[in-house]
Amino acid sequence: MGAATETAPRWYGSREVAAAISPARARALIEAALLDDFDPANDPARVNTPAGGGHLLLMPSVIGAWAGIKVASVGPNNPEHGRPRIQATYVLMDSLTLSPQALMEGSLLTALRTPAVSAVAANKLAAPDAGTLLVFGTGLQAWGHIEAMAEIRTLSEVWISGRSARKVEEMVGKARGLGLAARAAEAGDVENADIIVCATSAGEPLFDGSLVKDGAAIVAMGSHETDRRELDANLMGRARVVVEDVQTALREAGDVVMAIEEGRLDAGALLTLSNLVRGNVARATDRPNVFKGTGMSWQDLAVAVGVHGDTPRNVA
Structure with missing residues (x-):
């Protein structure tokens, strides 16, 4: 295995996420993860931390060749400020080197996987x-x-x-x-x-x-x-x-x-x-x-992998 090369992670906005994953495709990805060797009982617990005007949710997971974490913020009063109550960003990495492969708009990812x-x-x-x-x-x-x-x-x-x-x-x-x-x-x-x-x-x-x-x-x-x-x-x-x-x-x-x-x-x-x-x-x-x-957390990761593809691209 050679050294990892420097490659900027790809950004997927809500439009790209929606184009990549249909409801049927999201369902297939979730079901495939459950039919594989992955056990949801091994998924790390969600971390809930008070922050500012609400709280932060940290949701890490590892499934096979992939690792990832969703960082979500919950602001109960956000609608009064013209902002969504829940906002999120997803970081997708290969599990071998934990090198970031992609960044994604996480709110739509959640809206698809749930x-x-x-x-x-x-x-x-x-x-x-x-x-x-x-x-x-x-x-x-x-x-x-x-x-x-x-x-x-x-x-x-x-x-x-x-x-x-x-x-x-x-x-x-x-x-x-x-x-x-x-x-x-x-x-x-x-x-x-x-x-x-x-x-x-x-x-x-x-x-x-x-x-x-x-x-x-x-x-x-x-x-x-x-x-x-x-x-x-x-x-x-x-x-x-x-x-x-x-x-x-x-x-x-x-x-x-x-x-x-x-x-x-x-x-x-x-x-x-x-x-x-x-x-x-x-x-x-x-x-x-x-x-x-x-x-x-595993649900976000399973769908995020489907958005990006199934081959880590910056591990030589």
Whole structure:
């Protein structure tokens, strides 16, 4: 192996990231990582550090020939200053020399990988003929999840729920632009939905979990804080619950942590996404199926490698 040459890392802006990775491609990259020798349990824990008007998230990971880290900032008051609440940059390196290979706009990378992870889970947890999708949320992640779910199932109806009627109608219009039969959510939709996506910043449960039908697939990805949740303990207790990694969920997933604290969920019953993808776990038909995601560092790395390519280019 020769000496590393001096090559400036390539920059990928949001336009280049979007051009390189479709929702289907992002899903394939996530699934490929889980089917390989990589174990999410070995992923380093997210570092959360108070800083300035918010906090910084540091998310490092190593998968085979690649290493990387996402540096994200969360500014709760940023919208008042005309800035996004979450901003991020990704540094991609080869794992042999840790030489920077690429820098990427990290917010779009996150927007792509999160629904991709959800779609990998939902593809295994939803009924093969699932056709009705209920989405809670009207932001970037809600839209990304609509696109991702439309890739894995033929959706007959999409129902959208949000706090702002204007934003709901805007999302309905975008969904119709994809050729989907979309409308604002109504009372009773929770009972009839085949797939439910929760993509909000809510701190309290969004609906009565007892209304969810057996066999339905529910995705909750709105928080990674132990005191916030989108799903109630009743639903978590009666469902088959899949998480990215058990220890990560116990450390960061409020939906899981609070349900355990309230005596409705047994930590030993938690199942992992890797076992689901590998066929060691199957969806339930006699109860709901929940996937609770918090986001992990390996997911950013898997998609970042797909943006850049799969061959380190500055290691001679």
